[in-house]
Amino acid sequence: MINHLEGKLERLETHLNSIFNVGELSPIPDTPPPGETGPPALASTDPGSEDFDDSETEDPSAQQEPASASLPLNPVVPSMHGQYTAGILGETPCFYIPRCISDTGAGCNSGFSVSTEEGLDWVSRKAGPSHLDLLLGSMTSVPELTTFLPPRKLFGPFPRGELLTQLLQDYMEYFNVTFPIFTRAEIDSLFADNYADPQLHGPGRWTSIQVILAVAYLLPGSRGQPDHQVSALFMKGAMQTINELLLAPPDLWACKSIVVMAVGFLAMAAGHPCSSLISIAVQISNQLGLGKTAAQAGLSPDQVQHQRLLFWMVCAVDIEISYRFGLPPAQKEDIVGEAAPIDSPSSAYSVPIKDESGTFNLFDCSVELVQIRSQIIRQLYLTSAANQSFDQLLAVAGDFDQRLQTWLKKIPYDYRPDAGAPPPFRNLPGWSTLLFIHYTYYDCMIAIHSLIAMRGVDSAQDLISTHSPPVLAGFSNNPRVLLSTSLTSRAARASLALMKYLPADDIHLGIAYHYPSVAMKTLASSIIRSPRPAAEVYSLRMLYQAESYLSQKARDSPLEAIRRLWKVCTDCCAVAQRAVDSA
Template sequence: MINHLEGKLERLETHLSSIFGAGEISSMPDTPPDDPDPPVSAPNHLGLDPLDDLDIEDFLDRQEPVSASIPSESVVCSVRVESGVGLHQEKPPCFYIPRCISNTGAGCFSVLTNEGLDWISQRADSSHLDHLRGSVASEPQLSSLLPPRKLFCPFPRAELLKQLLHDYMEYFNLTLPVFTQADVDALFAGNYTDPQVHGPGQWASLHVILAVAYMLPSTTGRPDHQTSALFMKGALQAINEILLAPPDLWACKSTLVMAVLFLSLSAAHPCSSLIAIAVQICNQLDLGNSEALRCSVEERQSRDLLFWMVCAMDNEISYRFGVPPAQKEDIVGEALHISSPSSAYSVPIRNDSDTFNLFHPTAELVQIRSQIVRQLYLASAVNKPFDQLLALTGDFDQKLQAWLRKLPRELQPGSGASPPFRKMPVFPTLLFIHYAYYDCMIAIHSLVAMREVNTAQDLLGGLSLSASPGFADNPRVLLSTSLMSKAARASLALLKYLPRDDINLGIAYHYPSVAMKTLASSIIRNPRPASEIHNLKMLHQAESYLSQTARNSTHEAIRRLSKACADCCAVAQRAIDAA
């Protein structure tokens, strides 16, 4: 076994010598113990030697001999890591060096950068690295490793393309401003249909913009699902290239929009995978630390906004599908200093004589929702003692009510006023804020309600008031069951305002479905009170409305929502009949 390993190390030394021209590199076992800079770096964070994680023989056998002048096609190499051991997916195999090996901080960096070459020059003769520096300015070509790009659907002609891009910017990008108008103009300028003109992030951006545009209301009033799916297939084809290529903003933007599109389809696995890639690229580009960059105010705000949208979508996907957030820390609150990105967040109030900007309230609500996920629903938080759960419930309820009081009364959820849901572009933004508020109320109070606490007397009989320090500060936790049911009924009351396009409808699908399941579970737990009869009546009204809407709609989300409502009604009705 030792001879086998020594043979591998000799082959590795020979290969490195051919790359850097450094002559003989001393064998690792012969390195003096007091050498401050050994040729092979220290073990990784798992306590294993990095060489144990790699099939070096297979790696070397697949490489071409490298001459003194390295062509761009051979810059990128592929390293196979044994499953379950070694480097995580945030270490892309594009001659990337993990910082846990280089001891230079978090993340990773490419040897095809000045930073990487400086790091190598500390471990080899820098005079032999001049031939590599010419490769730094050129982007590595991935064609030698990946199949050529395919065009699954021809690009639309000029007139239709103009209409599609207009629909994308007006209906989708207005409320989720991932791309700027300058981005779109640059993408679709010149010979944009040539795959060789674009990097992988740009190629994915081209396709995902058209995939979304074909799902939006068009001149015919019907989305083109088939064409959208073909463009989405073209965008997904670029994912392997994005993982291998150096990170850029185009790759981050395209993967974020792809995650949103799959979110509208309630596809958990693609959502979580794509948002993890977007978070990884965000961290590699250091988007959360734009203050340290020398750039214009507009560029800094654009980077901050993109970072916030990625983190917000990461938390939303985490909550909906029960997966851990890809971002390690709760940092979505950093968006509170970003200026409003578009007019979609300006809502008319006081008889249209004034406006109120909803962007910062939206960011604050996303921050509260993120904290709810991390402190109540992650695996590390599910076994909290009941007194701590009660204190957290009271604390989050207070935060949510404080947030509510910051809104003008006519825009507050549950105020009894008639919000301007039908006014565009206000409609999606304001509607999702109302839905998210009720969903937060359900998430906060459901854990207490599920402890078989149906009235304040039940809670007082099983818990000493001194058991929870925060209990007396917010007595509303005694009413968790009724507050949860009230929020669910209010969420169902918004069914008549459901969006009419596939993407917004698919994203909104989550909220009424949670409300239905909440009312049905409340009835099942305690079917006797008169309030549960009212909840069942609300479910039947929602079922009647959705079944009628589903018959007149081509949207799959409406049909799925109607079936889910019918199932909830049937289960709740059987529980009441049995009682």
């Protein structure tokens, strides 16, 4: 009996080693090699074993290694919609397409394999991209790995007909403008025909369907209020495929769906899911080489640009998560520095210039602002930057302030933050992009100058009296760092004034919630450090005005982000008022 169990364990260990390619262990044969004698696998040397009746029947097929376990696991990486990189295994069974039916004009005596780039392109043109994804999924499936995955579950009914059309339209008009992850053609291919059948899609496509519907149910439209319960069901369906995405070969569908999932959790202020998901997206992005400057073989210029766009969207979400939750960016600095520039993906980012002919593209300045924010985190807030001296801090902060002012001058005056006049948000088709540009600029100003303002430096006299002469060289190139206290408070007040433009839908509001909350905490901190000057009294008045506005909004709106923001504002008002009273 004991030998019987040991034999089973040895065969199970051999089987697992062959699946996961662990070590260089030789399989333990079920029968002795020729020329050798030995006891059979089920023989027992225990004299008392005959008293036990082993009624188990050994399955002969279980003693043989599956043929697929000996194949190397080289994946096929889908590179773009309808175009794939050839990487099918030579040992993988494949089919040949005769030239006489391929419309290539070549002779009939030769054929080409369906697993080559030529064959995949032919299948895509003849049968459509959805069938190509199904073909690739069957060719690269690993039965030993899929057996560890539970079957996909449907947590709710999928929309059909007019409701589905409206949901997808809302997604493209409200969400995809701010986060251009999917193209219209990709949306159409995902939701064509019997899209709700999980057996027809690979893990990346199936997850994309789920997250698009989860986001669409949170957006405004003709449907009225957002449906959080239905949205949560589709997000739950997307989350159950995470293990499939990790085990499957990396592809664009997986990267896109994971980024949208990360944005969804970002709107909920859920730091741990955000950081975990964006790390996976960054890894897939780097494996696919989305940010490389050289165009990949077999891709059109539009497809290359879309891959680079996806790379920058991954970086933007990564930096946003780092800012909000105090985590280091998942993307490496050298990869961001080597990434290729991109063009605007849509005319929705072009805004007219007043009193001038032509337009200005908001997308280009957004990408540049993402790069500046990335450097701010790495040079001012990471652990390696925390040990720098005060003169180094002054120099770095002054350099970033100059970069921000240079960036600001590139924007037309009417759309520029700190312009003084109210920006024309509601009159623009892509007004949410301009709103987030303003919020991000003020957030960068607070991040740069609050490190100096907390040191109590308000003038050159403060530096001379409290610091050594080498420190004075830190602000010689940019004396604006001496105004850090006032610049921080002014940026916080300007950010707080944008609250009346907060989005009405829950997901955009959840994303924008961070900025006014940072502004409130900044003003409260400034009042606590110096509760007497008139500017701080004005800041306290602004906090109370924001608290009154948010209390009214919280009573009229079912959105959770408004209530969270109201609670933050109430706490900031309380601590600031106590500081003023005690002074």
